[in-house]
Amino acid sequence: MSTESLVSRARTMCEQKGARFTAIREKVFRLMAESQGGQGAYELLEQLKATEPAAKPATIYRALEFLTEQGFIHKIESNNAFMLCHHFGHHHPAQLLICQHCGNVTELHSSALQQEFSRLAEISGFVLQHQTIEGLGTCRSCQQN
Known part of the structure; x- marks a missing residue:
């Protein structure tokens, strides 16, 4: 866009x-x-x-x-x-993949991951206000270089 x-x-x-x-x-x-x-x-x-x-x-x-x-x-x-966030306009949890080499960030939207995270928080007696999960690593592009 x-x-x-x-x-x-x-x-x-x-x-x-x-x-x-x-x-x-x-x-x-x-x-x-x-x-x-x-x-x-x-x-x-x-x-x-x-x-x-x-x-x-x-x-x-x-x-x-x-x-x-x-x-x-x-x-x-x-x-x-x-x-x-290219998906603004509706509320959604975000999962971010962050490349530690080039700084590229990829936004994911997994409802299954969000539901499991929310379930585990509830079991722990924790009320989530906001959720962003971050994964640090190496993107495909940097792996190939």
Whole structure:
């Protein structure tokens, strides 16, 4: 899906929810849509400064918080990075495969894995609020090089 169609979809969803998709939030969304894998907040800040020289860390963190709350991006906890969710628009658990060599991140959606994880949490007396499972390793491309 093209960046423009992703932006249009995100803008429409924000309008439907009554959420403000400000110019800065849109710029950060575009940066995420045009990148592969995860990016850290400071990497994104440096890219944003190309068009917004006055941008500060708080600027990027507020935008990332908004985009996460809207379900547009996933936070990759293991390396404190963020990636665009191409399946935004419906709530879903995410399983992420993270290549430790090239940084590529692949998003998976296994309802069986999610159900088993939720079942085990319930047995343990734990109420899940959010679920992202991360697997670290080596992608196919890096294995072949």
